[in-house]
Amino acid sequence: MLELDRVVSGYGSIRALHGVSLNVPRGSIVTVLGANGAGKSTLLRVVSGLLPIWGGDLKWEGRWMTKKSTREMVRSGVAHCPEGRQIFPLLTVYENLQMGGYLREDRKTVKRSMDQVFSFFPRLKERAKQRAGTLSGGEQQMLAIGRSLMSHPRLLLLDEPSLGIAPKLVQEIFGILRVIQEEGTAVLLVEQNARLALQLADYAYVLELGRVVIEGTGSELAKDSRVEERYFGVRDAAM
Secondary structure (H helix, E strand, O other): OEEEEEEEEEEOOEEEEEEEEEEEOOOOEEEEEOOOOOOHHHHHHHHHOOOOOOEEEEEEOOEEOOOOOHHHHHHOOEEEEOOOOOOOOOOEHHHHHHHHOOOOOOHHHHHHHHHHHHHHOHHHHHOOOOEHHHOOHHHHHHHHHHHHHOOOOOEEEEEOOOOOOOHHHHHHHHHHHHHHHHOOOEEEEEOOOHHHHHHHOOEEEEEEOOEEEEEEEHHHHHOOHHHHHHHOOHHHHHO
16 A cells, blocks of 8 residues: 655755655554654654655555655545644534545535544544543544544554553554554554554564664564563553
């Protein structure tokens, strides 16, 4: 579905990705691990078109999309749920979800997507008329994911969904990600909670300083001593 071939990108004159190659097969969950500054969020921004590709290529569903805009990537089936949620706090839950479907013109399909989001996250339906800024952190994360799903993506780019959320809600959200996958949406997941991410992932990559240094199936990396040393630390134990 998605193929990155030796992609180089960054900010201004600073390179953040140094020839990254990875694949996301159709209907799979692929996770990207790495310390802060490894280039994980940069990678997602490149895929969604928020950052230009300086070198290498990006292929989406068999088409080269190296120079496509964010709008074109969304129209082609890619949705980006960013780190920090970035919801519209003064709009209601319902209005935030509507914003996620703004490129879709058929009201019936938008309604179906809304119903699907509410089936994934019943709590959002209960709070549909509530201002988004008054939700808890976990509920705001649910809303951010739900808003991304409103464009009916075939690939969801998800950046740090567990950040700042209570462990019980983290488990709930990760369980829903599996359901989202089973409904046919592939997921490219950036996540600090390595243990939980690898339990979910079909395949995983480890980034260090903008380069892929380890890759393999989720179960392989969960048993890899190098991954265990670097990422199965205090934070994972607390989760």
